[in-house]
Amino acid sequence: MIFSSTLLENAVNEFAKLPGIGKKTALRLVLHLIKQDVQEVQFFSEAISAMREQIKFCKRCHNISDKELCNICSNPMRKQEMICVVENIRDVIAIESTQQFNGVYHVLGGIISPLDGIGPDQLTIDALVDRVSSERPQEIIFALNPNIQGDTTVYYIGRKLKGIPVKITTIARGISFGGELEYADEMTLAKSISNRIPVENYIQAIS
Amino acid sequence: MIFSSTLLENAVNEFAKLPGIGKKTALRLVLHLIKQDVQEVQFFSEAISAMREQIKFCKRCHNISDKELCNICSNPMRKQEMICVVENIRDVIAIESTQQFNGVYHVLGGIISPLDGIGPDQLTIDALVDRVSSERPQEIIFALNPNIQGDTTVYYIGRKLKGIPVKITTIARGISFGGELEYADEMTLAKSISNRIPVENYIQAIS
Numbered sequence: 001m002i003f004s005s006t007l008l009e010n011a012v013n014e015f016a017k018l019p020g021i022g023k024k025t026a027l028r029l030v031l032h033l034i035k036q037d038v039q040e041v042q043f044f045s046e047a048i049s050a051m052r053e054q055i056k057f058c059k060r061c062h063n064i065s066d067k068e069l070c071n072i073c074s075n076p077m078r079k080q081e082m083i084c085v086v087e088n089i090r091d092v093i094a095i096e097s098t099q100q101f102n103g104v105y106h107v108l109g110g111i112i113s114p115l116d117g118i119g120p121d122q123l124t125i126d127a128l129v130d131r132v133s134s135e136r137p138q139e140i141i142f143a144l145n146p147n148i149q150g151d152t153t154v155y156y157i158g159r160k161l162k163g164i165p166v167k168i169t170t171i172a173r174g175i176s177f178g179g180e181l182e183y184a185d186e187m188t189l190a191k192s193i194s195n196r197i198p199v200e201n202y203i204q205a206i207s
Numbered sequence: 208m209i210f211s212s213t214l215l216e217n218a219v220n221e222f223a224k225l226p227g228i229g230k231k232t233a234l235r236l237v238l239h240l241i242k243q244d245v246q247e248v249q250f251f252s253e254a255i256s257a258m259r260e261q262i263k264f265c266k267r268c269h270n271i272s273d274k275e276l277c278n279i280c281s282n283p284m285r286k287q288e289m290i291c292v293v294e295n296i297r298d299v300i301a302i303e304s305t306q307q308f309n310g311v312y313h314v315l316g317g318i319i320s321p322l323d324g325i326g327p328d329q330l331t332i333d334a335l336v337d338r339v340s341s342e343r344p345q346e347i348i349f350a351l352n353p354n355i356q357g358d359t360t361v362y363y364i365g366r367k368l369k370g371i372p373v374k375i376t377t378i379a380r381g382i383s384f385g386g387e388l389e390y391a392d393e394m395t396l397a398k399s400i401s402n403r404i405p406v407e408n409y410i411q412a413i414s
Contacts (some may be wrong), residue, residue: 008258
């Protein structure tokens with residue numbers, strides 16, 4: 001691409017560094033910004049740089065936060081004795097959006113995956129073990145993706161927590177809402193049968 | 208979406224204002240930026256705000272420019288007496304990328320389209336007529352999209368230029384390279400037959 005302006009070229013190149021955005025999309029975004037008010041673009045630019053400079057990670061749960069302790073950890077209405085262990089910040093946002101969980105989180109910052117060169121040391125597993133030892137929560141809920149890496153991580157942390165009296169659970173695997181039995185894979189279907197729940201619990205859960 | 212940080216929320220909302228970017232994509236882009244160096248994100252933010260604040264439009268051809276006159280208009284190697292009329296800046300970049308055109312441009316800033324409420328007054332047509340009257344170029348090449356609006360614009364400007372001795376041409380319509388005759392629409396095929404060119408010109412053009 002040949003540009004008539006280096007200012008334009010720089011802006012397009014910066015946008016094109018973002019994941020999933022090529023040069024043509026970057027140009028479309030930049031030409032959109034050129035049409036906006038100077039002040040609006042200033043807001044855009046400041047929101048991005050302020051975010052990167054000032055953002056912190058909660059020292060307790062490693063979630064993204066504006067302060068030392070995130071909104072969730074510092075909220076007295078949430079059950080501090082129930083810790084949900086997730087892979088990343090996106091998962092926290094997904095679970096928060098359900099508005100069904102009233103405990104606190106622990107963000108691992110990834111998942112054990114030897115093939116990708118990610119071992120337990122790169123994650124916040126030691127911090128989780130320390131936290132459980134000192135806080136003595138009632139329950140730890142693993143909400144990791146249902147695959148080999150997720151299961152390995154659950155198994156590894158489970159072993160590390162041995163000896164600490166705490167209830168350890170994992171979110172239910174099963175047929176998703178709107179899913180159809182005949183198209184479900186065998187493993188999911190088998191798990192959903194072996195982990196069947198009493199109908200009264202089910203009715204309580206959906207009502 | 209529920210965020211644990213207002214800094215994060217602001218950044219995601221700003222990204223989500225861009226065309227074709229929803230909340231989930233915006234979050235993915237912002238989480239990518241969080242992982243980058245503070246300085247890199249600073250470059251990104253500054254490139255955008257500098258672009259919007261300092262960018263100018265060339266006073267002669269209305270192309271995007273860093274100075275009063277754009278690189279193309281101020282380049283003595285380009286044929287100043289050959290003006291290519293295009294709809295927008297993206298078209299200038301597309302034609303420049305072919306490296307086949309050595310004249311200068313005139314960016315209309317849109318196309319006459321009564322259905323979208325765009326009349327000749329909102330475009331740089333008067334500036335083009337003034338420019339042709341004073342500069343007296345040899346040729347004006349219309350490179351507009353081949354549709355009703357493009358043809359209307361060509362017709363309108365053609366009438367405005369009546370009386371000024373200048374050669375007016377339009378880019379060729381025909382079967383595109385790699386296209387197949389049997390799948391071409393009738394109008395394109397008909398035009399490509401009626402506007403057939405001598406084989407010696409064709410060989411010259413592709414060699």
